[in-house]
Amino acid sequence: MRYFLRRAGFFLATLWAAVTLNFLIPRLQPGDPAEAIVSRLSGQSQAIDPAQVEAIRRMLGTPDGNLLTQYGDYLAAVVRGDFGISYTYFPYSVTHMIAAGLPWTVVLVGVTQILSFVIGTLLGAWAAYRRNSRVDSVITLGSSFIGTLPFFWLALVLIYVFAITLNWFPSGGGYGGGSNPGWNWLFFSDAFQHSVLPALSLLIVGPIGWIIGMRNNMVQTLGEDYARLARAKGLSRRRIALTYGARIAVLPNVTGFAIALGGILGGTVLVEAIFNYPGLGRMMLEAVANRDYPLMQALFLFITVGVLIANLVADLLYGVLDPRVRREEAG
Amino acid sequence: MSASLPVEPAGGTEHAEVAAVEASRATRLPGWFVILWRNRKCRIGLLMLLGFVVVAVLAPLIAPHDPRENSFTPSIGPGGGNWLGTTAQGEDVFSQLVYGARTSLVVGLAAGTLSTVIGLAVGLTAGYLRGTVDEVLSFFINLALVVPVLPLMITLAAYAPVKGLWLIIFVISVTGWAYGARLKRSQIITLRTRDYITAAKFAGDSTARIIAREILPNMTSLVVVGFMGACLGAIGGEAGLAFLGLGDPTTVSWGTMLNQANTGGAMLTGQWAWLIAPGLAFAGLMTALTLINFGVDALSNPHLRED
């Protein structure tokens, strides 16, 4: 119970800290979103029209009251789930915009993360099982090289090869202009085609961390006394590797995975930016660039809450998977 | 054996360590180095890293031109006077590549050190002092862990008043210290209950001295592992930020090269060398560090040592 209260307390405290940080960031910045919008509209080589800046400033509205009352209003609005209106997409609400971007990111990153995890864990387990064999060397050395390729660069190379030179896949976007988003097959196949390259660039580097982590954990668990005893018991090598090695070695990875899923957005900014993918990562980048504070704040909050929830889930999951933790929690 | 011998990591590593220390006595090399050097992967990594360091240090000698000199025909492919072609601004790609190694190494070293130092300071204080101090610091550590790093980095880099390499280093460090701090905190919690720490208290040592002389030396391998990880992260972070155009445009780095190759139409004009070279150089450096990390991992995890 105490444990649970502590977790809940931490959750709320972090949430509060994130919200406050969100509140402060725009107020610490020089510059004015209205000017940012106008200079973006007119481009760097055109003079800015002060009247336009003024009108836009009016449109966005300026918060009034001193910092404390502003803070109070802001907190109240957040509690109501009211994140305001996006500057970039005025007069559409931030909530509307996030709802539009969310499915893309969740599907793209969710699928690739799950695949990465499965592939990585399997390869890592295989490497540990065949430790010091050629398979092991190929997997660890290969992954340590591929894993260090910057994936934004990989993405560019993929575009260059598969989209530009071979013209097999579209070079960017979530779907073509010809198919209207909806529950129809044309749209889905189109969206799938568009997701191949971004997914690939995530999948090439994605499993590496899991491979190394799994291999090292499993090498360790296979060296433990219980694994030795399992050998003495005459269990087959495979069975030992599974129930005594992998089963235990995968535990830290599972928690890591839950947290990685929570950080889903943080990691996709680059890929979404390069592939012009209509998800939240790109929206985040745009919001930062445009000083779209309401959108930025909400996205930030969204990501933080995601990570927090993921952490909670990871903890719970760990409790379910690892009986050693279960008792301590129960108390 | 003199007292200046390199310190030994904690616990489990004891025995192979002995041998390495003994071997090092003969060769006059530090013990950790011997352990690293014996690992084949790690040896390759060390040699690769050495290569990059040499290139970075001798950049003015190796690079045929100043990386910013823009007197060449713009946008030409490899060949002739420009081995890897030129940029859209007429700069020599190869010279930029050579100087880019400097940036990456400086960022890796500086941000790695800075975030290690922050992590160490916070982790040590939290872990050793416990109580309220620990609660507060742990909260910050956990907070920093759940705050999404890349977006935060982007925001900080985008809104910082002046762009520059040091800003990037700063941003990477302040967003990247938490993981190391948490690891260090938990290690110190196990270390601080060791009998020899209690013994030091009985010997009348002050807290500061206990931390510096009794605990820190036992954390070397963790600190080294953390430092390597931080270097890797920092180099990647710099490249990513620079690629997004959030870096310092006046610095020549592999990230800015990729950014400029991307925006400067390298794909359009078929200048593959401009695009491929920085990526490969980057991967090379990262691989070197990763390979070294295999050895460093082995320092702290004896199970990994027999490879």
Next chain:
Amino acid sequence: GCTGTSGTNGSGGTGTGAANGLIDYLDYGDFGGGTAPQANYNPYLEATRLGAVDYVFEKLMVYDNFSCTPKPWLATEFSWTDPKTLTFKLRDGVQWNDGKPFTSKDVAFTFDLLKKHQPLDTKGVWRYLTSVEAPDAQTVTIKFKEPGASTFTLVTDVFVVPEHVWSQQADPVKFVNAQNPVGTGPMKVKNFNPNQLTIERNPDYWQADKVKVQEIRFHKADSGGAVEQLKLSRGEYDTNAMFVPDIKKAFVDRDPEHNHYWYPPGGSISVYLNLTKAPFDDVAFRKALTTAFDRDQIITKAQLGYVKAASQSGLVVPGQEKWLPAGLKDQGRISYDAAATDAALTAAGYKKDAQGKRLGKDGKPLSFTFKVPGSYTDWVSAAQIIVQNLKAQGFDVNLETPNPPTYESDRAIGRYDVLFGVHGGSCNMFRNFSEPLGSDQSAAIGQKAASNFVRWNDPGTDKLLEELRLATTDEAQKTAVAGLTKVMVDQVPMIPLWYGAKWFQYQTDKATGWPDEKNPYAAPGDNVLVLTNLKPAGS
């Protein structure tokens, strides 16, 4: 030719167009609205509306922004009853695309809308107006607070919206007008998704005979991205407006017969010197610097040869050459002459010391910083050339690369030595000069200046600006502008270097009649003017 992925777009094509002598469809570039655009056809929400607005709504007069001449549009003629009263006669037989007639009441409603909802008045027209009335169905009378000739461009620059739709809206500021927006324009919205916006010909348009395009498809783009450039070079766009490095190799050379570009000049990008600081407050010093910068190198290296050197007059030449005072040498263009600068500086009392360091009048070496936004890569390259040029003169110059907002804020509050600024380029001469030079646009150091960032504070200039503002005749306007160009040339409040380019690429395999250097009937952004000039290729 549409190749590659957009080949799947075929579904939208209506084979009927060609039969009528129309172009089936044209592929255009980006349509605005951010990376995840949402339907928004409110013409006043400039920051977030979609590109279709230019084709759906119309204005009383349309400017050819290249030569700055107004063309009759929804109004067929205008007249000044007195310097403060402007009367428009509206065109007959214009209909809203929902079939309702367009009348002067719509115009009056539009202006009242802007008055009631200030956020919609993005041109700030109501700063100058007292009333807008519709005495009869074809007439609109606009009353100004002061003689209004100088603000004519503002008044004509307002999109007119239908009263019968907009008067129903509770909050027009948040009205996105997403369903079949009603306007008088040549096109109607056909289909929208965040990747593609399709507009189609309005058959009931008042000059429908001039519109030869059945459909325009705008394609969402991450403008400036390498991929977009590639699509352009592959011919996936009939027209686009984006920066392309090495346009000749990447685009023109792929199909020299059909692929073209035209980059007419826009506003001037100038070196702004902080006039409140020595030695920048010394006119001799500033004059000496006008020859210090190698504009040709900036243009070829930093600007890839896409732009032209700017005139010291502050005007955009050759488009605005009719405003130039007679006898200005080379239309005010100044060429690079380092030796002349050196001589002039020395003569003005800024000597070099033995080490070649340029000294101030107080005998101390001169050193200052040059700020440039770090993410404007072309500006950074230009700044690097400028810094080299200044260093060659013996100055100790330090290049700083803040981020754009910091840069803008530093510039606005005067926390800088030297940096870039943009001014001019519009068809409103009063704006072109009052914004950078008017003392009312300035502020004390540390305070935010509206647009006079160099803090030029000169009664003579203010007087000329006042004359220009109140001038009622072309002649009077020209005299005032000539005086102002003289201020620019003689007193050098800033040093224009080059004209920002308006990016414009087009293909002639489907449509011809695009504006170009030889036939500059409009600037690239004058969308309706361009549309009504397009013809099917081969006709």
Next chain:
Amino acid sequence: MALLEVRDLSVTYSPRDSAAVRAVDGVSFDIDEGEFVGLLGESGSGKSTLGNAVLRLLEKPAAISGGSVLFDGVRVSSAPEDEVRPLRWAKISTVFQSSMNSLNPVITIGAQFDDTFAAHGRTGDARKLLDLVDLDPEVLRRYPHELSGGMKQRVALALALALEPRFVLLDEPTTGLDVVVQRNILDRLRELRGELGFAVLFISHDLGTVLEMADRVMVMYAGELVESQSAAAMANDPLHPYTQGLLGSYADPRAAEISVGYVPGRPPDLSRPQTGCRFAARCPVAVEACRTDHPALLPAGDGTARCLLVDQAGGAPVDTTRTSSFVAVRDSATTAEPVLTVAGVVKEYRSRGSVKRAVDEVSFDLVPGRVTALVGQSGSGKTTLARLVTGVERPTEGTVTFHGEDQAVDVGRLRGRRLSAYRRHTQLVFQDPFAALNPTRTIAYALSRPLQNHLGLSRSEARSRAGELLESVGLSPATQYLDKLPHQLSGGQRQRVVIARALAPDPSVLVADEPISMLDVSIRAEILELLDTLVRDRAIAMLYITHDLLSARLLADQVLVLNHGRVVESGPTLTVIQHAQDPYTQLLLDAIPLPPTAVRRS
């Protein structure tokens, strides 16, 4: 044919980054069906390695470098894994030294039984097996971490018997357990063997246990078998000087006068080539030939022995092991004033709402030159008391008063600087000499810290004083040790350093928390003797904490028996031991292995 035949078996560790170690060297022995064989030897002598080789569980960097293992006709040492697997568990099973960690932490006990059955296509009743070791069948549903150490050990034993093997290898199956629990399990084991009749190889460094349990005992030293005899014969007539040394370190604490002995020195470094008798360096009776001639394992007495002297004399050599004896009874009346008074001390720990009384109303005095022993089962509150006395913890109730030179100090209230000053007078000797020294600091550093801090010596003064201290704990010449790192010392040497450090500030109170439990039997007596001398010579008041009544009997004047935080019995040592009233004290006494001398006499 014997069930297990080991012939000339050698095992070498070849680690990548240090020299190869021949941990088992030319070992040969047989075990017959149903025979119970003990394997004795000090830490590092190669017992576990030998066990693993027999089970063919050696892992890199260890490998069999010679000889063979034949089990039931199968050449276990070289047969392919597939041929060995059917033997495993069905015929040979084992209980590991560290059975705490030998159960899979993430599956239930039941599942671990099931996969054992499944691996051999057998069925069995796990409940019955648990019943054999007196465990509730409910345990099957639990996970290992939900069981106590003793329960895990029993599960491991039950698991080992699951397939009714013919041979069970027990590698120190009860180390780390409380004596009482240990006793319990061993009794159970003995009964089970009676019922089921399997053969056992029982590895232990606990001589008493081995002698009591086994039919035949083998002794290992430095990788070699040095002696093998029937248990009874070994108890009465140990052949090898090393065995004699081991036997000499036991005595019956109830005897009016007792003496124990020890074997000084440390075993040879097996990574270097060996010449002569490996025990020669430590052997009190070694002759010149011992240093050059390597003795063979030859029949002697009731079995075999590897000693030149045994060979020559044709019998056991004279018992010349060094001994020290203690006067068992001292005056119970104390003349000196107590230096530390513990009065009605209570310590409560709160956790999750419940209150645990770790120490309950304990009172005693510590007197200069006297040793007070604190004896009790694991968890009885011994360490807690030590922490209270040294000011690490504050008592919940009661007081700990230190009678300093000028005034009495309430230890429970000290903080910061004054606590540090108090520690100049009260020092602690740690239980585990391996954990008590910082692996990264030299001996000189460890010793000079208290000297510099408490006595204000300069660096160089501290160093020379450290040298003297080392000499005083018998590490001479001191210069040989000062600049060493802890790992370069043996356990006994380390414990001496720990004692020297505790003595450094010249304390008047010394608290020793089980200071010998981590050491090999052969050096325990050595440390006890050292402590005894120091206490008497320097008139230190010592609180000696132990669960070993024998050492208490040897060292202490007074004994306090602690049970559940309460003092259940106290008084002069011999009185308490001879007339133990409390059932717990009696249990402790019973738990002491039957001393060989007693066996010999009976």
